[in-house]
Amino acid sequence: MIEENELETRPDFALQVTHSGKLRIIAHRAPQLPQPGTLLRVIAIDENSAHGFALAVFDFDDHGCKLAYFEKLRLENHGYRRQLTALLQSFASAPSGEKRTQLSQLLSEELAKALTPELAHELARQARRKERRINDEFVRRFTALVRELVREAAKEGRATVILVDPIDYKSLEGTRLQDTLLRARRALENLVRYEGTLLVELRASGKQCPHCGSWGIEVRRTMRSRVYKCWKCGAMWERDKAAVYNLAAKHFERMRNNEITERALASLRQWLKAHPRALQR
Numbered sequence: 001m002i003e004e005n006e007l008e009t010r011p012d013f014a015l016q017v018t019h020s021g022k023l024r025i026i027a028h029r030a031p032q033l034p035q036p037g038t039l040l041r042v043i044a045i046d047e048n049s050a051h052g053f054a055l056a057v058f059d060f061d062d063h064g065c066k067l068a069y070f071e072k073l074r075l076e077n078h079g080y081r082r083q084l085t086a087l088l089q090s091f092a093s094a095p096s097g098e099k100r101t102q103l104s105q106l107l108s109e110e111l112a113k114a115l116t117p118e119l120a121h122e123l124a125r126q127a128r129r130k131e132r133r134i135n136d137e138f139v140r141r142f143t144a145l146v147r148e149l150v151r152e153a154a155k156e157g158r159a160t161v162i163l164v165d166p167i168d169y170k171s172l173e174g175t176r177l178q179d180t181l182l183r184a185r186r187a188l189e190n191l192v193r194y195e196g197t198l199l200v201e202l203r204a205s206g207k208q209c210p211h212c213g214s215w216g217i218e219v220r221r222t223m224r225s226r227v228y229k230c231w232k233c234g235a236m237w238e239r240d241k242a243a244v245y246n247l248a249a250k251h252f253e254r255m256r257n258n259e260i261t262e263r264a265l266a267s268l269r270q271w272l273k274a275h276p277r278a279l280q281r
């Protein structure tokens with residue numbers, strides 16, 4: 001509390017009583033809106049129900065715009081672990097020679113031979129706990145990265161706006177990332193309240209050409225990227241990079257009623273014009 005009180009700007013504190021009867025201290029700051037003449041940082045985050053997050057940082061100043069940071073934050077594929085967990089749990093409930101044979105392909109042969117229902121149940125529990133730890137670490141890493149980017153901007157005298165293209169709850173239902181993505185989003189919402197940062201949710205698509213606005217077609221797909229090409233202007237781009245660029249552009253287009261957003265949108269478009277291949281790599 002002493003350390004937090006010394007921060008600039010100082011957070012406001014509120015005391016809440018939880019449903020379980022415990023006391024909780026909530027700290028928050030009012031969002032610091034960009035003012036004329038101030039530097040600006042835009043953190044654009046695109047959520048993907050199959051992968052995780054694409055995150056980009058666009059910095060704006062009197063000299064224009066630059067892409068200061070880009071990263072794809074992807075969760076570990078738990079397919080193998082979930083298959084093993086389900087099979088172990090099934091063996092623990094109803095042991096059989098067939099299930100033991102299947103487990104011998106996923107575990108060491110010695111362990112599969114020594115497997116008992118009790119041991120299978122314990123191994124399944126350990127596998128679930130490991131998956132949870134990995135997912136918790138993903139949420140912490142994502143939150144820590146955004147916090148670092150926000151505080152770095154504050155040290156440079158930049159106002160920060162965080163843009164998120166969120167996946168709606170219905171489309172997340174039943175996906176392997178449902179719980180983790182929703183927890184990451186809640187952590188982000190708490191972070192912006194505490195850091196006094198503006199959070200804006202809006203829709204933008206990585207399938208739309210960032211150069212002319214037409215809709216592209218997928219021409220190449222790998223494990224790490226999806227490349228699109230515009231049928232109208234011939235431009236090519238990587239879907240995740242176009243998604244965060246389009247997110248920033250759409251935000252400024254919606255807010256084109258003051259000097260700050262007009263200049264930022266012009267700078268963003270000029271940056272892409274000067275670096276036409278920046279969204280391909």
